[in-house]
Amino acid sequence: MRLAIALAKRDETKVYPGPFGHAPRFAIYEVAEDGKPRLLEVRENPYAAMEGGDKHQRMRELLKDVDLRVGARFGHGGSVGAFPLADRLEVGPVSVAEALERVRERQNSA
Template sequence: MRVAIALGKEEGRVYPGPFGHAPRYAIYEAAEEGLRLVEVRENPHANEHGEEKHAKMRALLQDVDLKVGARFGHGGSLGAFPVAGRLEVGPVSLEEALALLMERRNSAG
């Protein structure tokens, strides 16, 4: 499973705004041993809005199974990411977000 964590400009922090406006994403691969950082991916669509942005974001993160951020938009007819594929953690440190992911993973089985 691949996870994208919205990163802010401040090193080591989850982006405090909506997931799609984050300037970059830390992409992690979840394995039996834990989470392994694969890459940090820039978000060229951070300042865009509207229906086209949602399609571009889906393409940018097409290899990701779970999106992790401080908050997400309302969704609805705009085609935002499905609730099942996202986790709101608030504007926490990256370390705290990773701990929440591991806790969620361990409680799931």
């Protein structure tokens, strides 16, 4: 499984505290069957400052290779936003390590 974690502006060890789509960049991880995450890349978000229009479609395209989006919060409830509830995990403004632990807990409870 691949996941994208919204990264804080100046500290890549923290989750971006605002809406997922406004994060300046994303840490892309591959999570192996044994649950161990491996950082693949840090991907810039060229749409961070964008509002409305086709932002949702652009965000889906930017993260089309990702199965789960992880952020402090998401801008829209239900499946109205760019990503349906099943494809995202709200963790609050925590460290990336804590976010990865919450992903592992989610996998174990599934």
